[in-house]
Amino acid sequence: MIDLRSDTVTMPTAAMRAAVLDAELGDDVYGEDPTVAALEARAAALVGLEAGLFVASGTMGNLCALLTHAARGQRVVCGRDSHVYCYEAGGASALGGLVLDPVPNLADGGLALDALDAALPSPDDPHVAPTGVVTIENSHSRCGGAAVTAAVTRAIVARAHAAGVPVHVDGARLINAAVALGVPPAALGAGADSVQLCLSKGLGAPAGSVLLGAAGFVARARRGRKMLGGGMRQAGVLAAMGLVALETMPARLHLDHARARRLADAVRARCGARLDVAPPATNVVLLRPRPGGPSADALVAAVRAHGVLLSTLGADRARAVTHLGIDDAGIDRAIAAIAACA
Numbered sequence: 001m002i003d004l005r006s007d008t009v010t011m012p013t014a015a016m017r018a019a020v021l022d023a024e025l026g027d028d029v030y031g032e033d034p035t036v037a038a039l040e041a042r043a044a045a046l047v048g049l050e051a052g053l054f055v056a057s058g059t060m061g062n063l064c065a066l067l068t069h070a071a072r073g074q075r076v077v078c079g080r081d082s083h084v085y086c087y088e089a090g091g092a093s094a095l096g097g098l099v100l101d102p103v104p105n106l107a108d109g110g111l112a113l114d115a116l117d118a119a120l121p122s123p124d125d126p127h128v129a130p131t132g133v134v135t136i137e138n139s140h141s142r143c144g145g146a147a148v149t150a151a152v153t154r155a156i157v158a159r160a161h162a163a164g165v166p167v168h169v170d171g172a173r174l175i176n177a178a179v180a181l182g183v184p185p186a187a188l189g190a191g192a193d194s195v196q197l198c199l200s201k202g203l204g205a206p207a208g209s210v211l212l213g214a215a216g217f218v219a220r221a222r223r224g225r226k227m228l229g230g231g232m233r234q235a236g237v238l239a240a241m242g243l244v245a246l247e248t249m250p251a252r253l254h255l256d257h258a259r260a261r262r263l264a265d266a267v268r269a270r271c272g273a274r275l276d277v278a279p280p281a282t283n284v285v286l287l288r289p290r291p292g293g294p295s296a297d298a299l300v301a302a303v304r305a306h307g308v309l310l311s312t313l314g315a316d317r318a319r320a321v322t323h324l325g326i327d328d329a330g331i332d333r334a335i336a337a338i339a340a341c342a
């Protein structure tokens with residue numbers, strides 16, 4: 001099968017597996033796992049923030065961040081299409097007593113600034129839940145893998161900070177965005193207060209994320225991680241693979257982006273009358289059926305019979321995500337399958 005459902009389906013490389021054998025381990029809940037500490041420091045340096053916290057998943061990293069920035073009863077202003085709002089099981093509300101306040105996402109992955117301003121009301125107004133944190137996503141998955149520029153992030157951060165509100169970046173694919181924009185990952189922090197970086201997406205590690213921020217923020221988030229059951233003992237076995245991912249995988253992400261572009265261009269050329277295909281910025285290709293084209297569900301089912309796996313994104317779009325398990329031959333097969341079925 002050519003599995004383009006997500007870049008989460010990758011298997012660890014031989015170098016990652018080998019790193020586990022030699023990893024120095026300790027009890028990370030006591031702060032004694034040197035491999036976890038090395039990963040946290042390496043990720044913090046990469047993103048230009050002071051400290052890091054290794055967590056089990058991107059969802060846990062985002063949740064720890066939101067619970068650390070905002071108190072019960074406060075608002076989390078997020079994009080209507082954000083992963084935090086759409087796909088994290090409402091954890092911030094269910095577990096943190098936070099109110100998710102979605103504002104429209106723009107095509108560039110940013111937030112509609114007028115709606116953001118309206119969601120940053122005076123903290124003295126007793127009618128409204130005060131806003132505790134603003135969160136943005138980079139790259140933005142449901143915006144077709146849009147790479148959010150530092151300028152867009154800076155504009156959001158400036159507004160939020162002017163209202164005394166911190167900003168969290170869901171950077172599950174921040175390195176993809178940095179590669180696409182040709183800037184260092186640290187540039188995309190752009191003054192934000194925390195960043196969550198996934199090791200298990202384009203970077204190919206089997207599990208884990210790092211939540212990054214100032215040392216005081218990370219110390220408080222550490223208690224949140226414990227509360228969520230995310231304190232892992234000899235977590236260095238995972239962190240060792242994460243370190244290899246951070247060291248070796250960013251240099252190959254441009255290949256995933258080029259393959260996504262080739263897939264999008266070929267599908268547009270062959271099926272443009274039936275599928276609307278925007279040029280991908282990173283490794284995500286969205287296929288939106290035009291009137292008269294197949295439904296997204298029907299397309300996904302039909303290409304499956306040709307050995308190609310896509311996912312649906314809502315009712316009206318199919319999605320293909322390139323990653324280290326997809327080579328040029330896989331892209332050729334996917335193009336042929338989609339052209340045969342669309």
Ligand SMILES: Cc1ncc(COP(=O)(O)O)c(C=O)c1O
Pocket residue numbers: 008056057058059060083084137139141170172173198200209
């Ligand atoms: C943008 C984004 N944020 C967060 C996550 C959550 O990551 P995890 O699946 O590790 O919980 C994902 C997962 O695909 C994602 O795409």
